[in-house]
Amino acid sequence: MLVTTLVILHGQVVDAEEVVRDSLAVGVPPPDGPRGLLVTLVSVEDAAFHLAYVAVAAYALVLDSEGRPTGVDLLHPLVELTPSEQVVLRTALVRQSWGAWARSPQHVRDFLGRPDPPVLLADAARQLGIPLPTLANAAVGERLPTIRAGDRHLVYLATVVEAQDRGLLHFQRGRPRRGS
Numbered sequence: 001m002l003v004t005t006l007v008i009l010h011g012q013v014v015d016a017e018e019v020v021r022d023s024l025a026v027g028v029p030p031p032d033g034p035r036g037l038l039v040t041l042v043s044v045e046d047a048a049f050h051l052a053y054v055a056v057a058a059y060a061l062v063l064d065s066e067g068r069p070t071g072v073d074l075l076h077p078l079v080e081l082t083p084s085e086q087v088v089l090r091t092a093l094v095r096q097s098w099g100a101w102a103r104s105p106q107h108v109r110d111f112l113g114r115p116d117p118p119v120l121l122a123d124a125a126r127q128l129g130i131p132l133p134t135l136a137n138a139a140v141g142e143r144l145p146t147i148r149a150g151d152r153h154l155v156y157l158a159t160v161v162e163a164q165d166r167g168l169l170h171f172q173r174g175r176p177r178r179g180s
Contacts, residue, residue, distance in 0.1 A: 001044050002051075006092070008037040008085060010067060013092035025071040029062040036061035037085060038072050041093070043100055046148065052103035053093060056111055058085075086113035098166075102145035102159040109156070118147055118154040128160055134169060135160065143168040 005016040016038065029035050042055035058078040062071030081089065090112045094101045106117055121139060125132040138144035139153050144163045146153040163169050 001042060004041045004043070006039045006041065006089075007061070007069065008039060008088055009061075009063075009069070010034075010036075011084070011088055013088060020069055024069060025062070026074050027062050027071040028073050028076070029060045029071070034063060034067070036063055036067075036069055037078070037081075037089075038069075039089060043097075046103075048148070050103060050145070051097055051100040052105070052147075053097075053100050053108050054105060056089075056108055058089075081111070081113075083113065086111075090114070098162070099142075099145040102156065102162070103147050105147075114156075114158060116157060118156050121146065121153040121155055124155050124157055124160050127157065130160070130169070138163065138169050 006013050007016045007019045009019065020038075024038075038059045038061050040055075040057045041053060043051050044054045045051050058081060060073045060076070060078060061069040062073070064070045090101075093112070109115065119127070121135050122132055124130075125135045135144060135155070136153075139146045139155070144155065145159060146155045148154075160169075
């Protein structure tokens with residue numbers, strides 16, 4: 001298990017150790033002022049050593065007049081993030097590890113604004129009109145991160161589209177051509 005603590009200030013995600021130098025007081029931020037976030041991210045590796053984000057906890061930061069964190073509301077974890085906070089955090093997690101994001105459980109994706117449930121690999125192929133062997137080969141070759149549930153592979157439709165955008169799926173027979 002790997003625990004990472006991040007801070008979101010002014011639309012930027014940074015490591016908490018870079019921003020929080022001293023201890024923070026526990027307190028409630030003013031409702032009308034700007035807020036930052038203190039985010040705890042828990043990642044776990046499965047038996048095949050594939051990383052997945054399994055938990056995210058977010059707390060409101062109390063900011064001073066210069067926008068530096070002075071306190072945190074540890075007594076009231078946030079159950080919802082604003083759409084802009086979701087985008088910033090989701091983008092940072094995808095950038096940190098796309099595979100871990102693609103394997104994250106439904107509650108993590110819900111919290112970060114992606115509520116679509118995972119589907120079986122065969123259902124994804126059917127819904128997107130992609131040949132099942134293409135997706136299966138990509139899953140076996142780790143070009144398409146999947147969630148393993150026994151002998152089944154689950155995948156989010158958005159992950160398949162992201163894999164297509166990244167050029168990780170090809171539809172011709174044989175091996176993909178290597179660029180020179």
